[in-house]
Amino acid sequence: MAQPLRVGMVGYAFMGAAHSQAWRTVNHVYDLPSPVQMQVVSGRSAPAVAAAARRFGWSDHTTDWRTLLTRDDVDLIDICSPGDTHADIAIAALSAGKHVLCEKPLANSVDEARRMVAAADAAKTSGVRAMCGFNYRRVPAVTLMRDLIAAGRLGTIRHVRACYLQDWIVDPEFPLVWRLRKEVAGSGALGDIGAHIVDLTQFVTGRLVTEVSALAETFVRSRPLPSAAAGLSALSAGGVVERGEVTVDDAVLFLARLGDQVVATYEATRFATGRKNGLRVEINGSLGTLVFDVERMNELQFYDLDRPVEEQGFTRILVTEPSHPYMAAWWPPGHTIGYEHTFTHQAHDLVRAIAAGEDPTPSFADALQVQLVLDAVSRSAETSSWVTVESAIVDPVEERV
Amino acid sequence: MAQPLRVGMVGYAFMGAAHSQAWRTVNHVYDLPSPVQMQVVSGRSAPAVAAAARRFGWSDHTTDWRTLLTRDDVDLIDICSPGDTHADIAIAALSAGKHVLCEKPLANSVDEARRMVAAADAAKTSGVRAMCGFNYRRVPAVTLMRDLIAAGRLGTIRHVRACYLQDWIVDPEFPLVWRLRKEVAGSGALGDIGAHIVDLTQFVTGRLVTEVSALAETFVRSRPLPSAAAGLSALSAGGVVERGEVTVDDAVLFLARLGDQVVATYEATRFATGRKNGLRVEINGSLGTLVFDVERMNELQFYDLDRPVEEQGFTRILVTEPSHPYMAAWWPPGHTIGYEHTFTHQAHDLVRAIAAGEDPTPSFADALQVQLVLDAVSRSAETSSWVTVESAIVDPVEERV
Amino acid sequence: MAQPLRVGMVGYAFMGAAHSQAWRTVNHVYDLPSPVQMQVVSGRSAPAVAAAARRFGWSDHTTDWRTLLTRDDVDLIDICSPGDTHADIAIAALSAGKHVLCEKPLANSVDEARRMVAAADAAKTSGVRAMCGFNYRRVPAVTLMRDLIAAGRLGTIRHVRACYLQDWIVDPEFPLVWRLRKEVAGSGALGDIGAHIVDLTQFVTGRLVTEVSALAETFVRSRPLPSAAAGLSALSAGGVVERGEVTVDDAVLFLARLGDQVVATYEATRFATGRKNGLRVEINGSLGTLVFDVERMNELQFYDLDRPVEEQGFTRILVTEPSHPYMAAWWPPGHTIGYEHTFTHQAHDLVRAIAAGEDPTPSFADALQVQLVLDAVSRSAETSSWVTVESAIVDPVEERV
Amino acid sequence: MAQPLRVGMVGYAFMGAAHSQAWRTVNHVYDLPSPVQMQVVSGRSAPAVAAAARRFGWSDHTTDWRTLLTRDDVDLIDICSPGDTHADIAIAALSAGKHVLCEKPLANSVDEARRMVAAADAAKTSGVRAMCGFNYRRVPAVTLMRDLIAAGRLGTIRHVRACYLQDWIVDPEFPLVWRLRKEVAGSGALGDIGAHIVDLTQFVTGRLVTEVSALAETFVRSRPLPSAAAGLSALSAGGVVERGEVTVDDAVLFLARLGDQVVATYEATRFATGRKNGLRVEINGSLGTLVFDVERMNELQFYDLDRPVEEQGFTRILVTEPSHPYMAAWWPPGHTIGYEHTFTHQAHDLVRAIAAGEDPTPSFADALQVQLVLDAVSRSAETSSWVTVESAIVDPVEERV
Incomplete structure (x- = not known):
């Protein structure tokens, strides 16, 4: 049996809901090399993130996205929070060896985006993958x-x-x-x-x-x-x-x-x-x-x-x-x-690329x-x-x- | 110069207006073997038919469609009056050696329509043509x-x-x-x-x-x-x-x-x-x-x-x-x-068929x-x-x- | 916590796939009085039904739909098999006290359909519900x-x-x-x-x-x-x-x-x-x-x-x-x-009706x-x-x- | 009986055909204060303009647009020739006391257009009207x-x-x-x-x-x-x-x-x-x-x-x-x-404005x-x-x- 791909998601508003629907569905529609597991969702408000985890089907939840980086049971960080948080989370995640899916726009500034590209380039050498979520x-x-x-x-x-x-x-x-x-x-x-x-x-x-x-x-x-x-x-x-x-x-x-x-x-x-x-x-x-x-x-x-x-x-x-x-x-x-299907297709392509080492x-x-x-x-x-x-x-x- | 095709129209309501527009236009858009002349329009009300002639561009007008049949300056009778008048006019016109364009439906009954077909068949032997106006x-x-x-x-x-x-x-x-x-x-x-x-x-x-x-x-x-x-x-x-x-x-x-x-x-x-x-x-x-x-x-x-x-x-x-x-x-x-162009196209096809003896x-x-x-x-x-x-x-x- | 509604599905082809997608999704989109559990899927071919269970997310599978009727962990039978099987399954399920969702057409004949209505009427007195799946x-x-x-x-x-x-x-x-x-x-x-x-x-x-x-x-x-x-x-x-x-x-x-x-x-x-x-x-x-x-x-x-x-x-x-x-x-x-959303909406309405005793x-x-x-x-x-x-x-x- | 409005048109290509259709039709569809007369068309090639006159229904034709300005039987000059000719013709026509309808674009340069506006302003004082043909x-x-x-x-x-x-x-x-x-x-x-x-x-x-x-x-x-x-x-x-x-x-x-x-x-x-x-x-x-x-x-x-x-x-x-x-x-x-109806509407509005002194x-x-x-x-x-x-x-x- 293939290794599962265990996902930790940051943010649970509109994009979080859409991504959750995709993670929940993609296994059941496509033949994936790795089954997806919805491990943990992160958000600032404790009661809200607990409710979101329940609603969207995440096994666990946390109020501090940094904890996701140190968890052994998370392989991929899915960033669905507002644009001003993207750079910090993505760079830290890549440094921690986690694959990253980051919602668009990649960042709020070119400088941030450049630093994210550098982090992605660095991570790539150790097989860590980064993707931006232009779902259309x-x-x-x-x-x-x-x-x-x-x-x-x-x-x-x-x-x-x-x-x-x-x-x-x-x-x-x-x-x-x-x-x-x-x-x-x-x-x-x-x-x-x-x-x-x-x-x-x-x-x-x-x-x-x-x-x-x-x-x-x-x-x-x-x-x-x-x-x-x-x-x-x-x-x-x-x-x-x-x-x-x-x-x-x-x-x-x-x-x-x-x-x-x-x-x-x-x-x-x-x-x-x-x-x-x-x-x-x-x-x-x-x-x-x-x-x-x-x-x-x-x-x-x-x-x-x-x-x-x-x-x-x-x-x-x-x-x-x-x-x-x-x-x-x-x-x-x-x-x-x-x-919502666009997100399922995106998840499909990402999972296959990771499994294929591409x-x-x-x-x-x-x-x-x-x-x-x-x-x-x-x-x-x-x-x-x-x-x-x-x-x-x-x-x-x-x-x- | 080709012989003109001189038209006498019966009726001047909705269909009369549409046919008039076609007769007025067809010469100026298509190369026709015979120029069309809008000779005379017929209708029951004297003032109304006079006004219609002026409005639609007919040279003459009459309150009795039967007079059209005896005029030498009319080659074709265009029947735009209600369905209960079609058979009488068409059959008389064909007998008088006039080509006929008759608005649809051809008649109000199958019996009338059969008599009209018989009249058209008889007239055909002397080169007189009959057409029904299914403009679409x-x-x-x-x-x-x-x-x-x-x-x-x-x-x-x-x-x-x-x-x-x-x-x-x-x-x-x-x-x-x-x-x-x-x-x-x-x-x-x-x-x-x-x-x-x-x-x-x-x-x-x-x-x-x-x-x-x-x-x-x-x-x-x-x-x-x-x-x-x-x-x-x-x-x-x-x-x-x-x-x-x-x-x-x-x-x-x-x-x-x-x-x-x-x-x-x-x-x-x-x-x-x-x-x-x-x-x-x-x-x-x-x-x-x-x-x-x-x-x-x-x-x-x-x-x-x-x-x-x-x-x-x-x-x-x-x-x-x-x-x-x-x-x-x-x-x-x-x-x-x-x-209205459908009527101009219809006029075009009719004029050409008559000229070609088809x-x-x-x-x-x-x-x-x-x-x-x-x-x-x-x-x-x-x-x-x-x-x-x-x-x-x-x-x-x-x-x- | 509300009692879950545990589903057993019969059939796993086109309709089975669509219904599975709905059962998998409905909890995560709507606030339901009862969480849905995808308990067991039934089909004639053992390897195929096993694969379907895995693919569609059913916890268990069986080759004999009759076993669903005797399981304590199934509350509702969802019939997605061809029309010639509907009457037998639905009537047996209702008799066994299971709610029934039956795909359309209800049956292959009026006689079958009448017997199914009779079974539904009888079951209703004990709070057992029956619905036909006209998803549109x-x-x-x-x-x-x-x-x-x-x-x-x-x-x-x-x-x-x-x-x-x-x-x-x-x-x-x-x-x-x-x-x-x-x-x-x-x-x-x-x-x-x-x-x-x-x-x-x-x-x-x-x-x-x-x-x-x-x-x-x-x-x-x-x-x-x-x-x-x-x-x-x-x-x-x-x-x-x-x-x-x-x-x-x-x-x-x-x-x-x-x-x-x-x-x-x-x-x-x-x-x-x-x-x-x-x-x-x-x-x-x-x-x-x-x-x-x-x-x-x-x-x-x-x-x-x-x-x-x-x-x-x-x-x-x-x-x-x-x-x-x-x-x-x-x-x-x-x-x-x-x-597919039509099936999710259908599942939503059915779950709420059952919970409301309607x-x-x-x-x-x-x-x-x-x-x-x-x-x-x-x-x-x-x-x-x-x-x-x-x-x-x-x-x-x-x-x- | 109202005075007719007698038109002289310059040019007989695409726009000339469209304008001709309008002048030919407008009398027969709208109640106009002045009946329109298609007096003369002008173009550079003698045989071509003769053919155009016949085809489009103009009573007369000429190879020199300047002659239109001196004819007593022309009230309005309709300019359908290419843009580089607009200014000369329009200014001369307005000076000659002829109303002008000029196809768009008004001119090939702002300078030309300004001179045309000046000519129109000058002519207006003697009741001469100018309009540009933005048919849409x-x-x-x-x-x-x-x-x-x-x-x-x-x-x-x-x-x-x-x-x-x-x-x-x-x-x-x-x-x-x-x-x-x-x-x-x-x-x-x-x-x-x-x-x-x-x-x-x-x-x-x-x-x-x-x-x-x-x-x-x-x-x-x-x-x-x-x-x-x-x-x-x-x-x-x-x-x-x-x-x-x-x-x-x-x-x-x-x-x-x-x-x-x-x-x-x-x-x-x-x-x-x-x-x-x-x-x-x-x-x-x-x-x-x-x-x-x-x-x-x-x-x-x-x-x-x-x-x-x-x-x-x-x-x-x-x-x-x-x-x-x-x-x-x-x-x-x-x-x-x-x-083509847009040109008929344009003709209608122009004729009415001229008749109303607006x-x-x-x-x-x-x-x-x-x-x-x-x-x-x-x-x-x-x-x-x-x-x-x-x-x-x-x-x-x-x-x-």
């Missing part, structure tokens, strides 16, 4: 998008058109939760959802964002203080409402180039009324176009110029066939999957590259000028040339 | 549908799924217009819109409806009498509202077989709230599926089983390419056309075949039993075998 | 549909338009799996997927199908025998292929009435090329329309006549708000769920009512005549009047 | 969009997201037609289609673009010379193909601000494979969102936050009701219109404002910096404050 790469339709582009089906890429539209804070009385405070979240829409579209478009095109011109806006500049910051669902206190300053962006828009002659628009906002989780990406190439919308995540639109002109059109591929990425393990064709992707370096783009976007918005993105990794397409 | 055959997407099926792209046809959904009389206080009176309209949803889906599905599949099991319903059985019946837009009189009996069907549903092993559902209703002109047809074959919806008439959905399984899906073909039926004469790709389609016999289906549907609904459809024409597919 | 009732959009109709938002119901379209056997060389053999499956598309749309439409409208006129067709009448019948994925044996007769319907279409003046079309087929899991329902009422498609199960279309006419249209409701049925337990708005729905009587419709459809298709549906339960709407 | 303002759905925003239904505008995507030159062997030469067309995608989305978004929001950061790209920098440049459909000559330099942009992308706190992305490209006429606009406000796509021009999507949260969603309004802008004159609800919109000043945006975009792309847009007219919203 594991939507089957997104992986299929990547595969079609890699197979040359779009020809020369011309345009990237990406937006991530949400609307959960359009109400000016929505409270000042932690995601709206720079010191905790690092940035607003930029790091929370902008990071996803930067990673996703780099992933599917195999190209890196090289320069940006950005604009950031905070539409609502003060908000009621929450009685307790509790993820997305914090409610404003009654009575006289004390207000605090919103210190992050509500929306960020940027133009970009990805290498030579690929041009792009990106937009991340929390003020697109009616768009709940509107991550949409369109890629135009000389031979075709691909379009994806996470609100209809089981579908991929493909326009293939290599068809008779009378029959050309956008084909709505229902990405539920056994031959589609990740789907053989699930249900018959037409039986759809949901948001580096999982996206690596910390991939995530640093996203961080470098976010940083360039911030600086561009501040200076109202084009900013070149530093490259942490070699552009895979450029490299091939 | 001339939607480019519908013609494309027919072409794809004729080319074998769907393989063996299995299913026909057709409905024509409207909602203009859901309000029980909508008045008792002529379309709701059997003695004028012949039937309700059945002849008005059911006729379209019967013709369209027979046209695209090249197969005939051979037997039916039907159900008809009149949801609202009495309605306010209109002060004046004026097409679709009659308003109820104020004050005490006198009511009359609705003598036609509000909705009719039927199962059908089209030859051997093709099974079908049909539905025509004026009570599908929110469906304004919801003519939708889906054809499933062993190799593919085609779907059309007239509310998005510039689009055709095509599922082609002859693609790699990972890339299969419904392709939304935007039917606006120059190589699509009828479209080379219009605008660049992506620039859409509308409802029989235009749908012929009166094709329209009689539709009438036979409608008649079988009526009898099936009355008797609550399956009824076999008599065949006026040979099933083109059967014939080939 | 638990799609949040479907429950919302029911709620909106129950609140009168559609006014008087006029039309039901339901189809369940699949295409998994369009290839004539697809093998003769058990679902294509009448002696095991009872019927073809009719019982497998037709049952779903009958139940779903009765559920959302609160009305019963009272009479039907049906047509059934078997397009491909002989198929290769599978080397081993193994659910949907059986592959044809190589070499010379022995063929057997298909003894069930490939497609069934029927007209129906639901009480007075509600008219309906139903269609269930496995030959609708390109439709993978195309369960689509449209309900038209005097005040609005609702449309649902399970291939986009997180969405509900609502046309509300009670809006200004200029703003009327089909509203695509993304059914992912915390205030939507079942959704508060899952993810933030816009983060979708998938097929009868879960759909009851065996509700499922018998569906069976009576299926039976009437079969007889109608055989006799080519309208058949009245017997009523096992009182029409809830009629009752209110 | 006259899509009923776009006018409805404007009306809903003007009525406050979106609350405070936050985001504008506009793109105009085409693909007609993705093939590198598509010839170097006049639209790809700067000296004739002024710019590429920017002036041709970018102008439309700038005008449309300013029109519907009632706000002006005030600053921009742009990026322009020419993907294919040399192309075969056409044997004859003939609009969009020029074909490359056979044999050895001589090539010329493309001197305009293939694509232009820009960020923008519209007054205070409205942020926007714009994109115009001819390289979006599969997008034929993909003009799409989304406006997010604090109370709702509107979305329009010209490929489905009879539809408008409206998300209205002022609905119960469970029923919120994007409502697909079919803009075909008599109470919708321009639609009472056309067909019953659900019977759609097409691209200034039609968009005025030349409105069009200059668009030109100023295009100019700022060009300079921004050249300098890779943010550029402030000069204001020719007062921002109507700012003015209200």
Whole structure:
């Protein structure tokens, strides 16, 4: 019998719930080389973490994440806490020889991210693995998008058109939760959802964002203080409402180039009324176009110029066939999957990479590259000028040339 | 210079307006062998027909359609009046040596339709042409549908799924217009819109409806009498509202077989709230599926089983390419056309057939075949039993075998 | 601490996998009065059931379902085996004092279903509960549909338009799996997927199908025998292929009435090329329309006549708000769920009903009512005549009047 | 009887055909105060303009547009020739006391546009009217969009997201037609289609673009010379193909601000494979969102936050009701219109404005404002910096404050 992979998770809010569902499920859907064990969850509030352990199915719980590092029965640390905690936990975990899965964005700053990459590089020599959790790469339709582009089906890429539209804070009385405070979240829409579209478009095109011109806006500049910051669902206190300053962006828009002659628009906002989780990406190439919308995540639109002109059109591929990425393990064709499955697929890929002694992707370096783009976007918005993105990794397409 | 084709039109309500737009336009869009001249329009009310002539661009007008038959300057009679007038006008016109375009449904009864076919057959020997106006055959997407099926792209046809959904009389206080009176309209949803889906599905599949099991319903059985019946837009009189009996069907549903092993559902209703002109047809074959919806008439959905399984899906073909039926004469790709264009295409085909000395389609016999289906549907609904459809024409597919 | 609810499951193919996922998940998402324990799974093949137990997370396994009835550590029998086994297992389980969840269709015949209802009625007196697993009732959009109709938002119901379209056997060389053999499956598309749309439409409208006129067709009448019948994925044996007769319907279409003046079309087929899991329902009422498609199960279309006419249209409701049925337990708005969640919701409702001492729905009587419709459809298709549906339960709407 | 409005048109290619269709139709659909007469068309090639006159229905033709200015039987000059001719013709026509309708973009440079505005202002004092032909303002759905925003239904505008995507030159062997030469067309995608989305978004929001950061790209920098440049459909000559330099942009992308706190992305490209006429606009406000796509021009999507949260969603309004802008004159609800109708609506508005002695919109000043945006975009792309847009007219919203 294979050695189990024993997981310790830090954080138990929205991401903690999603990761727990994945760890609980992945054994039972996929053939894994190592069975996953949900060993221990860590969180600051003792009663809350105890409740979370019970609810989510963790065997043990603790209020100090540092204890996870010294436990012999933990092989992997899964970091689901806010962005300002990522660097400390990840670096310590890697140093302690624990594999790490770290939620995106990798860090709140480039410096932190660089130190995390260094730690990951150091750990790698002793077989310790690090991965960043850009879960949308594991939507089957997104992986299929990547595969079609890699197979040359779009020809020369011309345009990237990406937006991530949400609307959960359009109400000016929505409270000042932690995601709206720079010191905790690092940035607003930029790091929370902008990071996803930067990673996703780099992933599917195999190209890196090289320069940006950005604009950031905070539409609502003060908000009621929450009685307790509790993820997305914090409610404003009654009575006289004390207000605090919103210190992050509500929306960020940027133009970009990805290498030579690929041009792009990106937009991340929390003020697109009616768009709940509107991550949409369109890629135009000389031979075709691909379009994806996470609100209809089981579908991929493909326009293939290599068809008779009378029959050309956008084909709505229902990405539920056994031959589609990740789907053989699930249900018959037409039986759809949901948001949480992306985390199960991520867990699957991570467990297999660890067992195979391979580096999982996206690596910390991939995530640093996203961080470098976010940083360039911030600086561009501040200076109202084009900013070149530093490259942490070699552009895979450029490299091939 | 070619001889002009001089048109006399009977009726000037909804269909009269649509046909006028077509006659006015067809010369200016297509290269026609004969220029069309809008000679004269006929209608019962002298001031109204005079106004219609002015509005729609007819050179002359009359209150007696019989005068059209004796005029030397009229080559073609275009019948846009209610169904109870079709037989008399068409037969007289054909006898007088005038070509005839007759709006659907061809007649209010099979007997009338048979007499019209006989008149058309007799006239044909002297080069006089007759056509029935099933305009939806001339939607480019519908013609494309027919072409794809004729080319074998769907393989063996299995299913026909057709409905024509409207909602203009859901309000029980909508008045008792002529379309709701059997003695004028012949039937309700059945002849008005059911006729379209019967013709369209027979046209695209090249197969005939051979037997039916039907159900008809009149949801609202009495309605306010209109002060004046004026097409679709009659308003109820104020004050005490006198009511009359609705003598036609509000909705009719039927199962059908089209030859051997093709099974079908049909539905025509004026009570599908929110469906304004919801003519939708889906054809499933062993190799593919085609779907059309007239509310998005510039689009055709095509599922082609002859693609790699990972890339299969419904392709939304935007039917606006120059190589699509009828479209080379219009605008660049992506620039859409509308409802009225179907009549322009119909005029185009008719003018060309007359000039070429060929029989235009749908012929009166094709329209009689539709009438036979409608008649079988009526009898099936009355008797609550399956009824076999008599065949006026040979099933083109059967014939080939 | 509440008493756990200990489950024994019979069958471990497609439905067994889906139910296992639900039992494994429901504790961790919802606050349940009783924690669920996955005690034992039963199946005929010893090695296969052992593997299934391991894969799906059952503590124990057995090759004889009868042993489940005598075990003290099993409170509920979950029947996921083929339809011909349902009656025996369910009746024995209820007699043994075990709660029962039985997959649809309840049985392969009305007689069996009646005996099961009798057994359920008898067991109820001692607090033993029985439920039939029509999982699509638990799609949040479907429950919302029911709620909106129950609140009168559609006014008087006029039309039901339901189809369940699949295409998994369009290839004539697809093998003769058990679902294509009448002696095991009872019927073809009719019982497998037709049952779903009958139940779903009765559920959302609160009305019963009272009479039907049906047509059934078997397009491909002989198929290769599978080397081993193994659910949907059986592959044809190589070499010379022995063929057997298909003894069930490939497609069934029927007209129906639901009480007075509600008219309906139903269609269930496995030959609708390109439709993978195309369960689509449209309900038209005097005040609005609702449309649902399970291939986009997180969405509900609502046309509300009670809006200004200029703003009327089909509203695509993304059914992912915390205030939507079942959704508060899952993810933030816009983060979708998938097929398997319907089983988790079903498990949730069942566990809560048992704990509350209430009868879960759909009851065996509700499922018998569906069976009576299926039976009437079969007889109608055989006799080519309208058949009245017997009523096992009182029409809830009629009752209110 | 009212005085007729006698039109002289310059140019007879794509725009000439569309305008002709409008002039031919408008009298017959709308009640106009002045009947329109299609007097004369002008073009450089004698045989071609003669053929165009015959085809499109103009009474007379000429090869010298200057003769139109001296004819007593011409009241209005309709300029449909390429952009480099607009200023000369329009200024001369206005000086000659002729009303002017000038196709967009108003001019190839800001200087030209300014002189045209001055000419229009001067002419206005003697009752001579000038209008620029941004036809998409006259899509009923776009006018409805404007009306809903003007009525406050979106609350405070936050985001504008506009793109105009085409693909007609993705093939590198598509010839170097006049639209790809700067000296004739002024710019590429920017002036041709970018102008439309700038005008449309300013029109519907009632706000002006005030600053921009742009990026322009020419993907294919040399192309075969056409044997004859003939609009969009020029074909490359056979044999050895001589090539010329493309001197305009293939694509232009820009960020923008519209007054205070409205942020926007714009994109115009001819390289979006599969997008034929993909003009799409989304406006997010604090109370709702509107979305329009010209490929489905009879539809408008409206998300209205002022609905119960469970029923919120994007409502697909079919803009075909008599109470919708321009639609009472056309067909019953659900019977759609097409691209050319926008020109008929434009003609209707212009004729009525002239008869009423009012200034039609968009005025030349409105069009200059668009030109100023295009100019700022060009300079921004050249300098890779943010550029402030000069204001020719007062921002109507700012003015209200």
